[in-house]
Amino acid sequence: MQVLSEKYTEEEILKKLRKKLDEHRYIHSIGVAHTAVSLMMAHGHAMASEDKGLREINMAYTAGLLHDCAKCLEEDERDRLCKKYDVELTQMEKDHPFLIHAKLGAVLAKEKYGVTDFQILSAIRYHTTGQPNMTLLEAIIFSADFIEPNRKMLDCLPAIRTEIYRDLPKAVYMILKQTLVHLEHRGQPVDENSLKAIEFYKKFA
């Protein structure tokens, strides 16, 4: 596998991430990257075309490694970087700043890690909320984030982990629904992208 960066080797990317993430988040990121690779092998073009298949696998690995690259920033640093790179925040993101790491992460993957592939950046951008009609890579990063091996066990997890290799859109729906129930249970509002996503994916339930 290869990290698709214009500037850095895989070793350099891992070193940078280790510096920027706490240990828990670093281990999670490695877990997401490997889970994303396995999902891409199951659902991508690996069987049909060696070149295209390998490219996709490398995209999944890169997006997985970097999806949370903005997750462990101090508040000040996060706000400074949002300003520096003109990251426009929705009211929802301002009210629930943990959401910002997805949008800012896509910007930092480009600016600080040398990733220029639009599809990888978009998968990082939507990994927390999802969105309707996701690309294969977006759906894989969104789901890998939820099912990777280091995640705390939830009742729904074994069924989702089984389903995800058979029917990815159905598993995406299961994850969205689980997230929605969880947020509603905690009395927290749901991001508009997630609401639109669940509306789109319910036909796969």
Ligand SMILES: [Fe+2]
């Ligand atoms: Fe995240």
Ligand SMILES: [Fe+2]
């Ligand atoms: Fe994550």
